Amino acid sequence: MEILAITTTRIDETAPFRHGGGIAFFMNILPYLTKKHNISLVAPSESGKAIDFEYMGANVSLTGNKLDFPRYNKSLISNPPGRFDACLLLEPIAIVLFARKRKKLDRKVVGVAHHFFRPHMDVKLAVRAPLAAASLPLEVILEPLVRKAFGSLDSVIVSSDVFVDHLKKLGAKRTHLIEIGIPERYKPGRKENYAVVVSRLEGYKQVDKCIRAAREANVNLHIVGEGSAGKGLKKLGWAEFHGYLAEDKKIELLGGAKFLLSMSMVEGFGMTLVEGMACGAVPVVSDIPAHRFVLGESGVGMLVRSWEEMRDSLTWLIENEQERKKMARKGLRLVKKRFTARRMAERYMEILEG
Numbered sequence: 001m002e003i004l005a006i007t008t009t010r011i012d013e014t015a016p017f018r019h020g021g022g023i024a025f026f027m028n029i030l031p032y033l034t035k036k037h038n039i040s041l042v043a044p045s046e047s048g049k050a051i052d053f054e055y056m057g058a059n060v061s062l063t064g065n066k067l068d069f070p071r072y073n074k075s076l077i078s079n080p081p082g083r084f085d086a087c088l089l090l091e092p093i094a095i096v097l098f099a100r101k102r103k104k105l106d107r108k109v110v111g112v113a114h115h116f117f118r119p120h121m122d123v124k125l126a127v128r129a130p131l132a133a134a135s136l137p138l139e140v141i142l143e144p145l146v147r148k149a150f151g152s153l154d155s156v157i158v159s160s161d162v163f164v165d166h167l168k169k170l171g172a173k174r175t176h177l178i179e180i181g182i183p184e185r186y187k188p189g190r191k192e193n194y195a196v197v198v199s200r201l202e203g204y205k206q207v208d209k210c211i212r213a214a215r216e217a218n219v220n221l222h223i224v225g226e227g228s229a230g231k232g233l234k235k236l237g238w239a240e241f242h243g244y245l246a247e248d249k250k251i252e253l254l255g256g257a258k259f260l261l262s263m264s265m266v267e268g269f270g271m272t273l274v275e276g277m278a279c280g281a282v283p284v285v286s287d288i289p290a291h292r293f294v295l296g297e298s299g300v301g302m303l304v305r306s307w308e309e310m311r312d313s314l315t316w317l318i319e320n321e322q323e324r325k326k327m328a329r330k331g332l333r334l335v336k337k338r339f340t341a342r343r344m345a346e347r348y349m350e351i352l353e354g
Contacts, residue, residue: 032345115268181344188280189255201227206263209307217314254279277331
């Protein structure tokens with residue numbers, strides 16, 4: 001089976017995971033998909049150069065301009081009939097841009113939607129995510145186009161139950177809930193007394209609150225990620241900033257961590273929680289729908305509503321080492337049961353082949 005995947009996330013051929021999001025999820029399942037199907041991925045280039053290369057068995061074609069949307073459309077509709085049997089649009093922007101070509105494609109078209117700001121937008125989030133808030137009027141104006149795009153899809157894949165109702169409002173006819181999985185190479189290492197934040201450094205992620213909580217709980221903190229808030233966060237001190245880390249280095253850092261922190265105000269899933277649990281780190285994270293979906297009633301981790309609660313939770317876990325170890329073991333079992341890349345790939349193939 002020939003499958004064409006399209007993303008609007010910029011890709012650096014030397015570090016495909018750099019910008020995270022839907023493309024990172026897709027890259028995790030590529031080794032399983034390419035064992036059975038021929039996969040072609042079209043994406044914008046981080047460097048601005050047109051590049052073709054192979055990654056985990058897939059043919060990757062990077063357009064020559066970071067924002068060359070017409071080039072995307074050309075690459076999609078100019079393929080001769082029979083070139084691919086199904087098309088996978090890896091995020092909402094790609095869905096809006098290309099789903100309107102549905103009739104010309106005459107092939108199964110499946111969308112992937114992990115994250116929306118609009119259903120959760122309030123004053124506090126608007127302050128922390130001003131660009132997202134500023135885009136809301138445009139979203140309202142474009143809603144008929146968005147509804148038409150989502151309504152034209154054969155189905156939409158979501159990673160949690162957080163946005164299912166919103167997708168129905170957008171006209172999605174059929175949704176499939178497929179939890180995000182991670183590769184088996186995520187494993188625990190020798191534990192040390194430090195916590196890790198893996199996040200884009202943007203206001204709504206509230207990394208500043210993680211720094212404050214870790215400082216007051218006297219827990220060393222490592223921060224992995226890049227973003228517009230990075231410069232200001234570094235001025236707060238205490239934490240060691242690593243910027244972008246290659247996956248093997250990130251796994252090594254998580255493997256030694258006792259805790260995984262997040263105070264994000266909104267998420268579509270909670271991939272970093274899963275990565276942390278797979279490496280034996282206990283999540284101490286904000287009490288938001290996506291994090292509740294991941295942790296459920298598993299008894300793993302601590303859901304908190306403020307930096308003070310995060311500080312107190314860290315302090316309690318440090319003072320109750322056996323309880324922390326128990327949570328860590330439960331986290332490992334939870335990942336093996338629900339969040340493997342193999343399980344995720346199998347569900348994707350069921351939808352694409354069906």
